[in-house]
Amino acid sequence: EAQVTQNPRYLITVTGKKLTVTCSQNMNHEYMSWYRQDPGLGLRQIYYSMNVEVTDKGDVPEGYKVSRKEKRNFPLILESPSPNQTSLYFCASSFEAGVSLETQYFGPGTRLLVL
Amino acid sequence: QKEVEQNSGPLSVPEGAIASLNCTYSDRGSQSFFWYRQYSGKSPELIMFIYSNGDKEDGRFTAQLNKASQYVSLLIRDSQPSDSATYLCAVGGFKTIFGAGTRLFVKA
Numbered sequence: 303e304a305q306v307t308q309n310p311r312y313l314i315t316v317t318g319k320k321l322t323v324t325c326s327q328n329m330n331h332e333y334m335s336w337y338r339q340d341p342g343l344g345l346r347q348i349y350y351s352m353n354v355e356v357t358d359k360g361d362v363p364e365g366y367k368v369s370r371k372e373k374r375n376f377p378l379i380l381e382s383p384s385p386n387q388t389s390l391y392f393c394a395s396s397f398e399a400g401v402s403l404e405t406q407y408f409g410p411g412t413r414l415l416v417l
Numbered sequence: 418q419k420e421v422e423q424n425s426g427p428l429s430v431p432e433g434a435i436a437s438l439n440c441t442y443s444d445r446g447s448q449s450f451f452w453y454r455q456y457s458g459k460s461p462e463l464i465m466f467i468y469s470n471g472d473k474e475d476g477r478f479t480a481q482l483n484k485a486s487q488y489v490s491l492l493i494r495d496s497q498p499s500d501s502a503t504y505l506c507a508v509g510g511f512k513t514i515f516g517a518g519t520r521l522f523v524k525a
Contacts, residue, residue: 333511342425344505344517345461352511360512392460405451406513408460 304329306409308393314415315383323378323412325393333396334376335360335406336368338389345392351376352398383416390414419444421508423516431524436493438519440506443487450482450489451507455518461505464491496523 306327315321327334335350337360347360351370365387367379376395380387390413394406420443430436438452449468453461467473467480467489479492489508493500501523506516 335513337515342517345507345515347513347515350511350513358512361514405463405466408462410460 304407306393306395306407308391308409308412310412311410312413314417316417317384318382321380321383321414323380323391323393323414325376325378325409326374327376327393327395327407328374329395329397329407330373331395331407332373332398333406334370335394335396336366336376336378337392337394338362338387339392339411340389348378348391383414385416388414388416419509419514421506421514421516423504423506423519425517425519427520427522429522429524430496432496432498434496434523436496436500436521436523438491438493438504438506438521439488440490440508440516441488442506442508442514444508444514445484445487447508449508449510450480451513452478452480452489452491453505453507453515455503455505457502464504493521496521498523498525 336348337345346362349368351357393409396406397404422441451466452464455461465480467482473480477494481490503518505518
């Protein structure tokens with residue numbers, strides 16, 4: 303089944319404790335992206351990757367790191383989480399089509415609470 | 418700062434009516450426009466994308482794009498209670514900007 307998977311789905315942590323949220327897709331998509339969703343603010347893009355070893359900042363990259371060492375995986379790293387990073391996180395992937403993107407397929411989401 | 422604006426709603430329509438959802442965007446150079454639907458507690462899923470001015474129809478859904486006026490809209494004909502969800506407008510390509518979404522309620 304074609305899908306984007308994220309782990310963990312739910313996470314409660316404390317300020318300053320490094321964490322990684324994994325994202326994996328099995329559709330051979332070149333493009334992957336991370337978003338956070340907060341009430342009233344919609345989805346905001348954190349980072350995106352157009353291919354292996356190619357990443358770029360979205361609108362809200364501060365406090366996050368990413369890496370793209372393999373085509374299928376795009377982990378999101380919070381080196382020192384803070385309470386303002388409490389949010390619902392979505393990973394997405396897409397097949398590129400020339401200068402544009404096809405639809406983005408979203409993972410199930412990771413709900414993070416930073417105490 | 419590039420922006421995508423949507424009326425947050427909620428928009429309430431009776432079953433069988435036409436629901437009209439609107440979105441404006443600030444980046445005049447934008448080329449790709451998407452409408453996603455998100456049910457409560459679920460991931461966004463694509464309804465339609467549109468790249469050219471004019472209308473694009475897919476079943477009960479019609480997307481309309483007017484680049485000169487920088488707006489994109491989504492019409493849902495014969496609205497059903499199962500259409501009740503939040504509708505997200507997204508603009509751009511590799512760097513995607515989403516609106517905050519419009520909540521739609523379809524009353525049976």
